[in-house]
Amino acid sequence: MGGPGTLSYPFFFRWPSSPPAERRAFPGGSPAGNGADGRCSIGEGWREMPLVKTEALVLAARPLGDTSKIVTLLTPELGVIRAVAKGARRPKARLAGGTAAYRVIEALLYRKEGRELDLLSEAHVLSSSPRIGSDWRLFLFAGTLSEVALAAGGEGGYHLLKTALELLEGGIEPRSVSVFFLKGTLEAQGLWPDFDCCSACGAPLSGGGAVDVPAGRVFCGRHRNKASLPLSAGGLRLLEGIERRAVLKGRQDGRVVGEALKVCLALAGYHFDLRLRSTELLAGAEHLLKREVLVKKAEGGKG
Missing domain, CATH: 1.20.1440 (de novo design (two linked rop proteins))
Structure with missing residues (x-):
């Protein structure tokens, strides 16, 4: 299965299959920019949303466009959060390490109650699970x-x-x-x-x-x-x-x-x-x- 961290997300998770629902969750339009090139861009509405800092467990991630991810986080006080990690799939992206499965992170999120998706701004890794990441069982x-x-x-x-x-x-x-x-x-x-x-x-x-x-x-x-x-x-x-x-x-x-x-x-x-x-x-x-x-x-x- 490769070395530690090679399993970036659990492939057996079932994900929402409706792109319109994801687009509605984004202030300022589609999560994939204008929808033509599949690239993730952030609408102006994100800047008006409050910042929240929380510890979180990364449970899963899925691709979004060519360079980004949607991550599923479990937090101590906010429960389950789904957030966009913009550019996390790019080589050497600063969010790449903090969006691998089963890592504990300190997450900085733009979030607003009622929205389906938040924005992951920062993800500082507190601990990782290399043994789990390299052992399929x-x-x-x-x-x-x-x-x-x-x-x-x-x-x-x-x-x-x-x-x-x-x-x-x-x-x-x-x-x-x-x-x-x-x-x-x-x-x-x-x-x-x-x-x-x-x-x-x-x-x-x-x-x-x-x-x-x-x-x-x-x-x-x-x-x-x-x-x-x-x-x-x-x-x-x-x-x-x-x-x-x-x-x-x-x-x-x-x-x-x-x-x-x-x-x-x-x-x-x-x-x-x-x-x-x-x-x-x-x-x-x-x-x-x-x-x-x-x-x-x-x-x-x-x-």
Whole structure:
């Protein structure tokens, strides 16, 4: 995938496909100047807009014209912001480094309430994620977390996502980090089920249980339905938070983390009406890698 920083934006993000909406967001006319040459020019209206300084996480970027980008930022207090980074695609542009995915920046923005797009004036890099940027697997895990953060509206999710990305960058097992982040996001939205006892009979779930995702309830073996997702006793303990510290240190059993992650992804997908494209890409890529390993083992055995 190349060296650090070579993945400039998550290619699996879905972007608005309506140019007129982007043009309406720009004071003084189209974001691409007069629309003839595709170059980005700033209308006079930008100068009348207030400047805002904020820390931000760069989640994604898309090309705008020949030389510029539209970036998606997650901020601590302003939530999700989409802004134009004028000239950021030019070689040695001053905004180029500050618009790469999963960098923490200090952003200076021209913004006005009610507009769809702001203007990114300055982007000072506070920290970057070279490990995530050069490892396709970590990049896709980071993409999954970013998709959920955006779907959740970004409210209160900045510090949680920033911590999760730092854990990925620090080498913590990515599935464990994903469980940590998804649980925290669902809890913050009031969407996390009660794993203490069976929702039907009140019996303790010490031996395991099952999660009914649409109902947001957890049942024992006697009251589970066919569509519910099974959870072992270890998976339940993990999701209850008893072994949270061990999860972040990567000491959990892989099978247990896998079933816990499956439940978390199902809950996030249902409640946020989200089809996680990055997760699908990751699953497909890992399946191909497993097949490749099996083929090599088989060929080695024949030799």
